[in-house]
Amino acid sequence: MTTAAKIVRFLVFFGAINLTILVWYSDTFKRVGNFHPPEMEIRKSLLKTETALRTAREEKPTPSNWGSDMTQSHLRGNISTSNKITATTPGSLDREHSAREIKPNTLKTKTESEQNMREAHRFVSPDMEAALEKRSKSWINSTGLFIMTGVFGRTGNRMFEYASMYGIAKRNNMTPVLLANAEVRRVFRIPDYIPHSLPPGVKLVKFHEMKYAFYDNRTETLYKKGQSVQLLYYLQSWKYFHNVEDDLKQHFRFRKEAEFRREINAFFDIALLELGMNIKRDKVTYIGIHARNWKDLHTNAHERGYNVAPSSYYTKAMRYFENIYKNILFIVLSDDMSWCKKNVQHPRIRYNPFNDSILSLALLGSCNHTIMSVGTFSWWGAWLAGGDVVYFKDWPKPGTYLWWRTNHEDYFPPNWVGISG
Incomplete structure (x- = not known):
């Protein structure tokens, strides 16, 4: 009887530990509402992505020049965010975060030259595109590894997914992949150097972000795994793509x-x-x-x-x-x-x-x-x-x-x- 009681206590204790781990995992990785899709929605989205991948592979052969690109820089005249990320721990919370108040000394208005510079990013000449294409060849497909995202949310969410994927790809010298039928491609002028499909035989290892709007610094060392990656889920932090803002300001030009x-x-x-x-x-x-x-x-x-x-x-x-x-x-x-x-x-x-x-x-x-x-x-x-x-x-x-x-x-x-x- 003593042995049986010990076994029962052990099973109860073991079950409690498993339940605790399950609750923690759900709390960390499951999304709620508009930002946190339920498990079934995630499965459907992943199935949709994988189906689209298979279709894209069947419809379009693998390009021979995976390293070609047309990276573009913005010409707006305003300075990009510094390439140096402020030193913060991804899990840190600063609830006393206060905004800088700008002290208005004089009223300002847009001059014609300032307005022209603001609009200049909407036009890129062929010569500019050629120079910008050459610039990106140093990192696209330099490791032979690929990276892409799932398909979650609406336009704003998908812009985050693409921008973060592109920034993470450059930081890890991986090739970003955006499917041919992706909404972001239909809406914006995503350059053709971004592959429309994965090469046959490439398998993706899924990477889950930790929280909704927290920068996850594990994305900085994905290349160490030596595997191609699918990013999940929304990756909503400017820190993921601060290093490629010049490119993105051209990628996100409207097709119309x-x-x-x-x-x-x-x-x-x-x-x-x-x-x-x-x-x-x-x-x-x-x-x-x-x-x-x-x-x-x-x-x-x-x-x-x-x-x-x-x-x-x-x-x-x-x-x-x-x-x-x-x-x-x-x-x-x-x-x-x-x-x-x-x-x-x-x-x-x-x-x-x-x-x-x-x-x-x-x-x-x-x-x-x-x-x-x-x-x-x-x-x-x-x-x-x-x-x-x-x-x-x-x-x-x-x-x-x-x-x-x-x-x-x-x-x-x-x-x-x-x-x-």
Whole structure:
């Protein structure tokens, strides 16, 4: 009986340990809501990716020149983020993170030359492309290892996935792969030197990020494994791709660039006419405002940390820019425009007239500066625009599931300014 009792106690103890490990694993790797897909969604996504891989291999033979590329640099005139990452531990949390307040000494306006430099990244001549293509040959496929991501989320999520994959690939001298039917390829001018499929026989080892918006420094040494890698899941930190920003500012040029530019310029002209602003379009400072209210999330999203910015936040943010620039025109984009028209108001404000989400992203990216809210659409609109960026400092809701999985230092670039609601 004594022996039997010991065996029972051992089994109970062993079961408790296994349960603890299972809970820890689920808490660390399983995604929730828009950012953390349930296990079944992950399996379906992986199956979709693997099916697309097989299809791509069957439809298109492996290119003989895997090392060819057309890497491009941006010509915007504003300085890129330093290649040196601020020394932080990926697991560190700085909940007293405060934004730098810019002391406005004089009001500023965009001169014509500044505006031209801001727009210059939208045009790359053949000579520039040839020079930029040559630059990347030093690292593409230098190890014979490949890297790609899964297919998760919508456009903003997938931009993070591609950008991070590209930055991690360069850091590890691996070849990034983006499937031919990927949404990012359909929307943006991803250069053809990025392979459209894996070579036959290449097997991918899955790499799981630790948390939602935490930089995972294990990605810096993937090459040591000597294996090709599939990255999971969203990789939402600017630190993953700070080393390739020049390239990405060209990769993320819209395929419908000329069409979008005509529509956006026409909208700007009508807005100035309606407001009675007797001033040339290129003399105006455009401030994009993205106000997301999470209308498409499930009912318990708020409890998990998906809070939204109140109207007071937008008032403070607009006042912030009014203290720095003149000849301002605010442009509002939102998933809840009726709320914005009641709560985000200003004498010089106009609301997004476009129903196309990609054209709306181009509109946000065409502004000089950005007031962002929450979500990856907002993040990338600000990144594409460049200039000054104000973000909602009180996201996620403190003490929640998402809050513990988000590090502001890793998610928001250091030159972006946080403002509370």
